[in-house]
Amino acid sequence: MSNRKGLQALKDRSEQRRKLLAKQFGVTDADNLSKVLNTRDDAEEKSKKDRGGPSDSAKRSSTGSVPSAKKGPAEAVSSSSPTPPGKEGKKEEEQVYTEEVYEGSQTFLKGTQSANPHNDYCQHFVNTGQRPQNFIRDVGMGDRFEEYPKLKELIRLKDELIASTNSPPMYLKCDFDTFDVGELSAQFDVIYIDPPLEEFRHRPGVVANQKFFSWDEILRLDIPAVAAHRSFLFMWAGSTADGLHHGRQCLREWGFRRCEDICWIKTNATKPGSISLEHGAVLQRTKEHCLMGIKGTVRRSTDGDFIHANVDLDVIITEEPEQGNLDKPEEIFHIMEHFCLGRRRLHIFGQDHNVRPGWLSIGPQLTNSNHSKETYRSYFNRSASDFLTGCSDEIERLRPKSPPAKMGAGQRGRGGRGGRGGPRGGMGRGGFGGRGRGRGGMS
Secondary structure, three states: OHHHHHHHHHHHHHHHHHHHHHHHOOOOOHHHHHHHHOOHHHHHHHHHHHHOOOOHHHHHHHHOOOOOOOOOHHHHHHHHOOOOOOOHHHHHHHOOOOOOOOOOOOOOOOOOOOOOHHHOHHHHHHHHOOOHHHHOOOOOOOOOOOOOHHHHHHHHHHHHHHHHHOOOOEEEEOOOOOOOHHHHOOOEEEEEEOOOEHHHHHOOOOOOOOOOEOHHHHHOOOHHHOEEEEEEEEEEEEOOHHHHHHHHHHHHHOOOEEEEEEEEEEEOOOOOOOOOOOOOOOOOOOEEEEEEEEEOOOOOOOOOOOEOOOOOOOEEEEEOOOOOOOOOOOHHHHHHHHHEOEOOEEEEOOOHHHOOOOEEEEEOOOOOOOOOHHHHHHOOOOOOOOOEOOOOHHHHHHOOOOOOOOOOOOOOEEOOOOEEOOHHHOEEEOOEOOEEEOOOOOO
């Protein structure tokens, strides 16, 4: 009797899975799944069910494997011969249901009967709308370094140093159709571009009457006029391959070499569910890219006064903003400020809510202006190195460092990860660039 109850329970669970799958595909009746999926297994199960026999899913659940399509001669004789009297009870006893079943789950569908369903995050997203990235732990700035006390102390010290050396916030409302960026008459160590791209126009909830910029309009910005001889550029390029292509083209035209690609992965823990597909998309887009470019000669092993590499990650994981909100995560500012020790920072396409100390924000969406060329230059002209934040001995001790280059001047070889070429005109491959002779980069 207990075996029959177990078999009936397996049949009920199998039927429940079919109903959930039918609901997922919008089929009114679970028996019509074969028309949607067009699979032989569903057709066979339906025919067996019509004859009153057990379905294959029930058999798979009871045995843990799929029965063979072909049988040997001995098996054929054994299956066709009648069961001797007195052997029925023994045969039922042999059908022991040993498969471990996660009884509390209602998210099982065909093909997901794993021993540990908690790891099937893709199926969990299909059933609940919870994205897989929702389950990544310790992604926030506050708790990321809890298990790494040295890095946690390093971040705290750098934040204090940055706050104490920041210039007062400045902002300038301007229309890029008539305003030339070169009119700022200043050089910047970090340039951050957050353009309202044309692709954002089609996102749900976005106000359509605001100004969106094409890549041709962005390319016309006179970035070389405001970029220092060694500087970094960070630019959001959207979530499409087309945006990445045009973004890299802009970097090349402006004299920058792409060295990193920061990826913003969006979670939906507070509002799970599917989102409307963006224009031209075939998958749900849950990430955006920020391209990072370098100009000039910067080496990690020797230019510790200007950059501190390996402090932050190239991945940002935060909750997705409300529909229609195009704001980027604040963490991108921390990445730029931790990485580059230059104090002259320019934010193009800034807005009122992200005006911050240490930055000059310009753009058409600002509502006011307090920018003065003379006042801004006075923040950095007290000495030749006044444009740098400096570095304390404790920060220098705690920060990750690159090993010194082993090859001497004029030697050929492979360098570390950095810019173009080897040191002092030596020929080599290294850095955030490519091959080159005597052309600097990050190494």
